[in-house]
Amino acid sequence: MGDTADNKMDLEAMSFEQAMGALEQVVAKLESGNASLEQSIELYTRGTALKAHCEAKLKDAQAKIEKITLDSAGNAAGTAPLDVE
Numbered sequence: 507m508g509d510t511a512d513n514k515m516d517l518e519a520m521s522f523e524q525a526m527g528a529l530e531q532v533v534a535k536l537e538s539g540n541a542s543l544e545q546s547i548e549l550y551t552r553g554t555a556l557k558a559h560c561e562a563k564l565k566d567a568q569a570k571i572e573k574i575t576l577d578s579a580g581n582a583a584g585t586a587p588l589d590v591e
Contacts, residue, residue, distance in 0.1 A: 517555055522563040529556040 520528070532553040535541055541549060577583040 517559050520559065522560060522567075525556050525559045525563065529553055529560065532556065 517525070532549050536546060536549050536553070573585065575583050575585065
């Protein structure tokens, strides 16, 4: 799987879509049952990191989403940041 430091830097540069694609590949390899125990552990570790990266990307995107605010007549009055947590 490679060096942990390289994997972390590689992961940070991934877009959400790239990370999801890599996560799907990890899951497919694990589900195939063709990986050795050591490879399975490495794949699981990589999958966990990819999942966390995807979740962080989604949370960041959610924080950037704006909601439309309405005036008293129900017309669009502008936007406001989405309240996250």
